[in-house]
Amino acid sequence: MxxxxxxxxxxxxxxxxxxxxxxxxxxxxxxxxxxxxxxxxxxxxxxxxxxxxxxxxxxxxxxxxxxxxxxxxxxxxxxxxxxxxxxxxxxxxxxxxxxxxxxxxxxxxxxxxxxxxxxxxxxxxxxxxxxxxxxxxxxxxxxxxxxxxxxxxxxxxxxxxxxxxxxxxxxxxxMLDKKYLTGKTEQFYRDYPEMKGKHCILYAPTFRDAEVADPKLHLDLQKVADSLSEEDVFFIRLHPHIASHLKETLAGWQEKGIYNVSEYPEIATLLAAAGILITDYSSIVFEYCLLERPMLFYAYDLKEFEKTGRSFYRDYRSFVPGQVVETEEELLDCLKERNYPKKESFVRENFPLxxxxxxxxxxxxxxxx
Incomplete structure (x- = not known):
């Protein structure tokens, strides 16, 4: 009112x-x-x-x-x-x-x-x-x-x-401008010089209405850290509301290769630098797909989201341009094995121009x- x-x-x-x-x-x-x-x-x-x-x-x-x-x-x-x-x-x-x-x-x-x-x-x-x-x-x-x-x-x-x-x-x-993307990547390395030569994994989950009062990460950070190779770094980009509640949870993990980049001002810079994107139901997929890089879809609550959440406009599994995993173990196995199947037709179907x-x-x- x-x-x-x-x-x-x-x-x-x-x-x-x-x-x-x-x-x-x-x-x-x-x-x-x-x-x-x-x-x-x-x-x-x-x-x-x-x-x-x-x-x-x-x-x-x-x-x-x-x-x-x-x-x-x-x-x-x-x-x-x-x-x-x-x-x-x-x-x-x-x-x-x-x-x-x-x-x-x-x-x-x-x-x-x-x-x-x-x-x-x-x-x-x-x-x-x-x-x-x-x-x-x-x-x-x-x-x-x-x-x-x-x-x-x-x-x-x-x-x-x-x-x-x-x-x-x-x-x-x-996202189609190579000069622009090169500049963004260079900006990223100026901000994080220690990342040069690293394989950057970006995790950017969507906001969930059901978790407003009690946000959760749905990742065991120690397991993630243990799964990373020496050349890997794991970036976490959360919705501002979720990030504000989980700031302490994400603090202190940089030495183990996990960085909280939720407050980094430009998502485009992070996308330009990321070698792979992990997301779920976020529209960020429509931008990242234009880079023709791999994606994984960590849909840990897929069945619940379909029944009680917002649900989808199209069949989720057949629509998204990458492998869908529903458990943390599956996710970490895919990352370790570099198993990133892609759906080549996604860009053509969604970007005719x-x-x-x-x-x-x-x-x-x-x-x-």
Whole structure:
């Protein structure tokens, strides 16, 4: 109720500022998931600076909270109400109560480049589902990578397919840029010079709704450490909420080759440096697959997740581009034996546009209409 009251107050000031003229060359950037330079919003912002420097940019990030009331309830609503373009990488629930002028474009880029697990309108309930639905009706352009994702996002966002554009996601451009990836790898070695020549294993599990109150790692760190060869290092990248609860658990393992990189600012740098990715139901797979490197899927709660969790849009085992293991023993055996079978068709099926020009297509669509 308190959050809803905040959304309503935001909307009240927004509609007051609707009396001000909309500026033709003003862009409002909502980056509440990833405000870094490698996120979708960061990439759009940089391209705007390069190609349209005369455009004014106003950011809204996780730092913009009701704890700064003048900024949240007055400044941001004013800038949003006077912008011609709104780009988002996440849900923005105040939009449930907003009404934009007809010529304003609201572009949802989302923060994933695809999805394995169900989300949004397909899993949420109650007030959250209603607010998300209303907010999503403001979207004029929903950007996706493929027709398969278009079908899933039409359901998850509850938007008309006519508003979904299969032009590719800006983040895929970065993962296809060899010069960019080389720079990221070099950055990684500057941050971790002791890693040069090592085989980097990155473990990045998804966030689980059922573990909010009592997060768990589901790995025996001593067993992991014992299984590593001298050339191996094991990086753990957790969701911020989980990482904050397990910080002490993960401390003190670096000497044994296990590093907690949950607070490392750029996931793209970690992906560029990793020789193999271990994940489960995370959309990170859609970015890493473009590097054509092996993946393992440690789905320790697969049966439970299918029955009581979010479940999946497609059959999990046949869809993911790597071997599925359900126990820690299986996982460590695969790592030890370097047993990494791959599904070669995954990239073709999910990325029909692999030319590195997704951002250019986006700008042509949004700024040339």
């Amino acid at each position: 308190i959050k809803q009251a905040g959304y309503l107050l935001f909307a009240l000031f927004f509609h007051l500022f609707r009396l001000c003229p909309v500026k033709e060359k003003k862009v409002f950037l909502v980056a509440t998931h990833d405000a870094g330079p490698d996120g979708n919003i960061g990439i759009v912002s940089q391209r705007l600076k390069e190609e349209k420097p005369e455009y004014e940019q106003v950011w809204f990030t996780r730092d913009n909270t009701i704890r700064r009331p003048v900024d949240f309830f007055i400044k941001k609503p004013y800038h949003l109400a006077t912008s011609s373009y709104v780009f988002l990488d996440n849900e923005f629930l105040p939009m449930a109560y907003l009404h934009f002028p007809q010529n304003v474009k609201v572009i949802q880029l989302w923060h994933g480049t695809g999805t394995i697990k169900r989300f949004g309108q397909d899993v949420n309930t109650g007030t959250l589902k209603k607010l998300e639905y209303r907010a999503n009706q403001r979207i004029t352009h929903l950007i996706v990578n493929s027709d398969a994702v278009k079908t899933e996002y039409a359901s998850a966002f509850a938007v008309d397919p006519d508003r979904i554009y299969v032009i590719g996601n800006p983040r895929t451009d970065r 692999l030319d590195g020009n997704a951002t250019s297509r986006l700008f042509a669509l949004i700024f040339s209409e």
